Amino acid sequence: MTLAAAGCGQGADGQSTQAAHQAVTVGLAYDLGGRGDKSFNDAAAAGLERAKTSLDVQIKELEALQEENDEARYGRLKLLCDAGYQAVIAVGFVYAGSDPAQGPLARASRDCPNTKFAAVDVDTVHAPNLTNLVFADDQGSFLMGAAAALKSKSGRVGFVGGCDLPLIKRFEVGYRAGAKAVRADTAVDVRYLSTPAQACSGFINPNAGQAAAARMYAGGADVVYHAAGGSGLGVFKAAKASGKWAVGVDSDQYQLVAPELRDVILTSMIKRVDTAVFEFIRSVGEGRFTPGTVTFGLQTKGVEYATSGGKVDDIKSQLEGLKQQLSEGKIVIPAAPAG
Missing domain, CATH: 3.40.50.2300 (Response regulator)
Incomplete structure (x- = not known):
């Protein structure tokens, strides 16, 4: 599935149309290193910054702690969904946990069925309210x-x-x-x-x-x-x-x-973690969230x-x-x- 292409279609007159974007609240939980790592987390942060400038969003960011356990990661995701954030993004494989079936992401997605989740670099956890953003x-x-x-x-x-x-x-x-x-x-x-x-x-x-x-x-x-x-x-x-x-x-x-x-x-x-994060946020705002795996590869400039x-x-x-x-x-x- 290609997330970036999902928001455009054709109207009755054959002209390209774009779904209207509604205001959306977004929570993002970083991986180890957080903002300022000049690498993976900063790429996710760039996607947030793009959303801030071009979409109607309210954003909350939470940092990971050194030597934390799965319970702490679950708590961070649960904190965001309990606070009412409509879209919650987990950045990094650590959110799958040592046992993906019972790990932080699986538990949070079950406990917060009305929250739309995205997980970057996680392809071992699947749920009806989860989009997996993975890369080639x-x-x-x-x-x-x-x-x-x-x-x-x-x-x-x-x-x-x-x-x-x-x-x-x-x-x-x-x-x-x-x-x-x-x-x-x-x-x-x-x-x-x-x-x-x-x-x-x-x-x-x-x-x-x-x-x-x-x-x-x-x-x-x-x-x-x-x-x-x-x-x-x-x-x-x-x-x-x-x-x-x-x-x-x-x-x-x-x-x-x-x-x-x-x-x-x-x-x-x-x-292009920045693109993946931005497109996920946009999909939620445009009412076209789709669960499942989205792979970003060379063909899509992912x-x-x-x-x-x-x-x-x-x-x-x-x-x-x-x-x-x-x-x-x-x-x-x-x-x-x-x-």
Whole structure:
């Protein structure tokens, strides 16, 4: 299903029509790191800001806390629906919980049947009042791997994941596949900063990100891609110290980091979380909320590669060719391990 296209139709005279948007109250619960992570959460925040400027909305934002449990996450969602917010957005896989059938999102959607929920990066919980906003992370990461291998001089690249779990494995698998598609002998070093048993703390530990990337650079890697949330800032600092490349994620991180770090960012895999959040809010306001899974991929520009800084201009034609093949299904990325 494509959410972005659902609001337009044709009237009796054949002219395009747009559903009228009603005022809507929106609550958003952030993932670890919250606003200011210059990555995943900031992409969701950008969707809220767009809604503020172009729709009639009232918005409440709640931050996640470090080392919190599923009960705290459930409480945050329940607080928003009990306060009367018509649309509640859960940002991040953590809201599925350790047991998706009984986790924070499943419980909140059952306890608040009149609230319209959206969950970003959650495809394990389903309910009649829930829209799952998911992304073809592997497709975007494939392009990051291709860019890394094409720009690498050493033939060795790296990947830093924030937490060792299936969602982030998709990034790794796509990245590895893309690197080897353009240069079969590319070596790919991999490091995960945490596990679910550690509450996936690797998404909010820039020092760990910096240390992991520094080891990769010292070992011969000259491009490192991170899918590590706020810890990616550490990867960029390691790249700066080593005089090597880094690849960002979720947002166009070249545009978000401090100016002194921009020159090390080769490109970024942009997940249009901002678009997903905005379109969900608009769908509720226009009375066309639909439960189920909405996938944002290359064909719908739900994932993209960033060109800020001009550092991939010389390989853009190759990336566009790969993008077209992925969109047409001519390139099939291996599935990530389930566990």
